[in-house]
Amino acid sequence: RRVHGGVAWSVDVVVNMKRRNWWAIAGGAAASAAAVAVAYYMIKKNRKKNATKSLGAIPERAAEQDQSESQNDPQSQGTTEEEVEQALAKLIHEFRTLFVELRHPQTNYSDEKTLIKMSRMEDVMAKIEEISGRSGLMMLREAVEHDATSVSNLQLAHDLIRNKNFRVGQSGMRVGTMEDQMYNNIKQIAKRAFWDIVRADLALSPPDFTRVTIHLQEIKDELIRFTPHQAHMRTEIEEHMDIDLIKQQIANHTFDTPTVLGLFDFVVNRIMMLEAPARSEDTNTRAADLRTQLASQGVSSTIVKMMEFIFDKFDEIRTDLTNFKLQQVGNQLRQDSSHSYEREKLGEQIEQGLVKLDRTKEIIESLLIRETVQNGDAPSPSPVDLVALHRGDAAAYETLICLVILDSLKSTSAASVHTAPELLRLDIEQLVAFQNTIQMVSLLGVQCTLIGQMLASKSVPVSAAALPRIVDHLKEQLRSPVASLSQLTQRLVADVRDLFVMAHKEFTPVDESMLDGMVKRTTNFNDPVFQVFYKRVIAVIARALREGPAVVGADSLGAGSPFLSLVAGDLKDLVVQIHSFCRHHVKVFAPFWNRSIKEVLETLDRAANGPQSASESA
Numbered sequence: 344r345r346v347h348g349g350v351a352w353s354v355d356v357v358v359n360m361k362r363r364n365w366w367a368i369a370g371g372a373a374a375s376a377a378a379v380a381v382a383y384y385m386i387k388k389n390r391k392k393n394a395t396k397s398l399g400a401i402p403e404r405a406a407e408q409d410q411s412e413s414q415n416d417p418q419s420q421g422t423t424e425e426e427v428e429q430a431l432a433k434l435i436h437e438f439r440t441l442f443v444e445l446r447h448p449q450t451n452y453s454d455e456k457t458l459i460k461m462s463r464m465e466d467v468m469a470k471i472e473e474i475s476g477r478s479g480l481m482m483l484r485e486a487v488e489h490d491a492t493s494v495s496n497l498q499l500a501h502d503l504i505r506n507k508n509f510r511v512g513q514s515g516m517r518v519g520t521m522e523d524q525m526y527n528n529i530k531q532i533a534k535r536a537f538w539d540i541v542r543a544d545l546a547l548s549p550p551d552f553t554r555v556t557i558h559l560q561e562i563k564d565e566l567i568r569f570t571p572h573q574a575h576m577r578t579e580i581e582e583h584m585d586i587d588l589i590k591q592q593i594a595n596h597t598f599d600t601p602t603v604l605g606l607f608d609f610v611v612n613r614i615m616m617l618e619a620p621a622r623s624e625d626t627n628t629r630a631a632d633l634r635t636q637l638a639s640q641g642v643s644s645t646i647v648k649m650m651e652f653i654f655d656k657f658d659e660i661r662t663d664l665t666n667f668k669l670q671q672v673g674n675q676l677r678q679d680s681s682h683s684y685e686r687e688k689l690g691e692q693i694e695q696g697l698v699k700l701d702r703t704k705e706i707i708e709s710l711l712i713r714e715t716v717q718n719g720d721a722p723s724p725s726p727v728d729l730v731a732l733h734r735g736d737a738a739a740y741e742t743l744i745c746l747v748i749l750d751s752l753k754s755t756s757a758a759s760v761h762t763a764p765e766l767l768r769l770d771i772e773q774l775v776a777f778q779n780t781i782q783m784v785s786l787l788g789v790q791c792t793l794i795g796q797m798l799a800s801k802s803v804p805v806s807a808a809a810l811p812r813i814v815d816h817l818k819e820q821l822r823s824p825v826a827s828l829s830q831l832t833q834r835l836v837a838d839v840r841d842l843f844v845m846a847h848k849e850f851t852p853v854d855e856s857m858l859d860g861m862v863k864r865t866t867n868f869n870d871p872v873f874q875v876f877y878k879r880v881i882a883v884i885a886r887a888l889r890e891g892p893a894v895v896g897a898d899s900l901g902a903g904s905p906f907l908s909l910v911a912g913d914l915k916d917l918v919v920q921i922h923s924f925c926r927h928h929v930k931v932f933a934p935f936w937n938r939s940i941k942e943v944l945e946t947l948d949r950a951a952n953g954p955q956s957a958s959e960s961a
Contacts, residue, residue, distance in 0.1 A: 431475050435483050436696060438467045442487055443697045444760055444768075456761045497688045501769045503673035504682065505927065510666050513658050538647055545643045552593045558650050560586050562610060565657050569617050583609045603642050604634065607649050614656045619663050626656065682931040689766075693935065700939050703764035707743070707943045710750055732944060744936045745888040745925045752777050752921070753881060755868060766932050766939075773924065780917050781880055782868070783821045787910045788876040788900045789865045790817055794839060795907075797858060803846045813838045814909045832862045876900065880914065887918040888925055 514526030544551040563584040592598040731739035758774035843850035
């Protein structure tokens with residue numbers, strides 16, 4: 344029961360393996376990745392009960408858990424049935440709060456904080472089982488299933504509103520995400536194993552077509568499901584795909600090439616009626632290739648490839664239909680200028696206590712203190728106007744919200760559910776993308792400056808056509824998820840060497856070594872040169888949040904450099920995106936931000952006036 348998610352997934356895999364349903368196996372694997380991770384950790388913990396203490400390694404945390412468990416243990420006191428129900432409700436609420444926080448695509452299940460929370464979730468489940476048995480676990484399951492749907496719907500709605508080009512893959516996850524990639528990898532492995540079994544049956548003497556008839560029945564059923572309300576099409580499918588007749592043909596050795604070709608052509612024609620017109624060319628090309636293989640290699644060697652092709656097309660049709668429906672939903676959500684759905688759903692989670700704003704308030708308080716008291720030479724907007732905030736000035740509140748978001752982007756570590764304000768939890772992936780782009784633009788500025796200085800010191804002229812090409816090479820390397828530092832330096836060195844050659848100048852080994860060393864040194868986040876450009880980028884973003892993106896110009900990163908002016912476009916794009924992101928948050932979630940800011944201001948006021956108030960009271 345404690346590993347229900349993982350066990351359920353395992354059962355699904357066993358059942359689908361028996362049914363040879365590889366696409367269901369892959370779908371279940373991707374959709375339940377988080378449950379499997381939780382289950383794996385819980386199983387490991389059960390095998391080694393003291394592992395959790397070593398993971399936590401925080402005496403205060405252990406003491407808090409012990410104290411919480413003793414408070415929640417109705418058997419440690421003389422308790423009534425009502426007290427047991429209250430304790431159960433408290434435990435279920437704690438589990439739900441942890442679950443909502445960890446149920447996020449960007450959750451890192453190897454992170455120590457995540458492991459501690461997962462450990463606490465298991466302890467809570469054990470306590471629920473102890474005080475209420477199976478009925479308590481069933482109550483917990485129902486509550487968590489409701490929360491899972493609510494959280495998923497809110498995240499999906501938020502993604503659809505923010506991204507007009509939002510698309511999901513066959514996994515049901517957004518295209519390009521880790522979950523989608525994992526699904527595709529699992530699917531490919533499962534596909535090979537699945538079809539290899541069918542090929543092995545057909546390689547027997549005589550060939551065994553039992554599985555082939557099963558999958559032909561599945562193809563027939565799928566075609567009927569795609570057109571449920573068209574009786575005449577169903578009749579045609581029944582006539583052309585008579586499975587009993589096919590079994591007789593196999594038994595009588597008349598299931599030959601012309602028969603298979605006629606069956607294949609019928610299914611392909613139906614697929615082309617159902618699929619998007621943009622896919623027709625690919626369908627025609629692949630179908631023609633399979634017809635050629637059938638004529639030359641025979642039924643036993645080709646029919647598996649034909650069925651694999653058909654099921655691939657079914658997956659494409661389902662995915663295209665899903666994305667079409669999501670596009671319609673997204674259009675409807677974007678037409679709601681007030682974005683009431685997002686606000687209402689998040690509001691419900693906050694009111695129920697499933698989403699707490701403690702971290703949001705801590706970050707606001709820390710930022711207020713830093714900006715109003717310690718405001719040194721940090722690259723940030725002007726100090727916050729506390730008077731305007733106390734007055735309830737909307738512009739002051741908006742400035743502070745933008746400051747909090749910018750503060751999350753300035754972190755040296757990637758944003759996560761453990762570090763970002765709760766109100767930004769829906770946008771963790773976007774925050775990380777912004778962080779990466781900020782660092783990329785900073786690196787572009789650094790490397791362009793280094794190249795410019797080296798060329799100037801050696802009196803190497805640079806043609807107008809050469810500049811964009813070098814910058815494009817830099818961008819290509821910095822944006823590539825697989826490019827290494829050595830590849831970056833090799834590319835830069837090669838480009839600079841070409842400039843020396845075109846200018847009939849000697850590019851000595853000393854020059855190459857010096858450039859290589861400077862590039863590698865300045866890609867370090869703590870390097871002083873990198874920090875100069877990083878702070879410039881942050882300062883430009885901060886100013887744009889106050890005054891608008893129009894403040895970004897060709898010399899925003901530095902004047903007088905033809906290289907740096909080529910980076911201005913990337914900086915402008917970044918600023919526009921962050922500005923739009925902040926305005927969206929202010930527009931949609933302002934009530935929650937404003938409430939948190941007011942509570943922080945009240946807390947700071949009480950702290951400042953505490954001694955005076957106490958004296959007056961005395």
